[in-house]
Amino acid sequence: MARLTKVQLADGRIVGLSPTQVRAVRAIRKAGTYYAYDGISRATVAALERHGLVTVKWSVLTWTARRTYRNRSMCDWVARPVRGA
Template sequence: MAAHAKVQLPDGRVVRLTEAQVRAINAIRRAGTYHAYDGISRATIRALERLGLITVEWRTAWVETCHGYRGVWKQRPQLEWTARINKGALTR
């Protein structure tokens, strides 16, 4: 795929993907399964999922972080995802 690419969706619409979306599709295609925090933004993943080009599994993980002078450990939620190519959508 080039810098910008036109892709035909399963419903027949033709959409133009941005450079970030093209890079994300290529990275996910190379990896097979792509995980959060490996260089693709959540906004790009959501846009590709909305178009039906990828399948994403979203989940919340609780992570411990250290705050303050005395090292008080607190838990906070963190959104994680796993993305895979929707093979039926990208074969057109």
């Protein structure tokens, strides 16, 4: 099991973040705006959003495949760091 890093948030809460989540927060803060498919998983971004470290705008694109007539979906997101967190 990964060792959790304890982080104190701006509102005083203490949360445990995995090493992957710590790297993701640093990358988002460095970039300012981070897009889907740039190397951070949806699960990691969702966990950071639950903790209040980033704000995420989610969108879902759905289309119908031409030959099979099946619906296909793709989840997009844009993450930005929260000021003061």
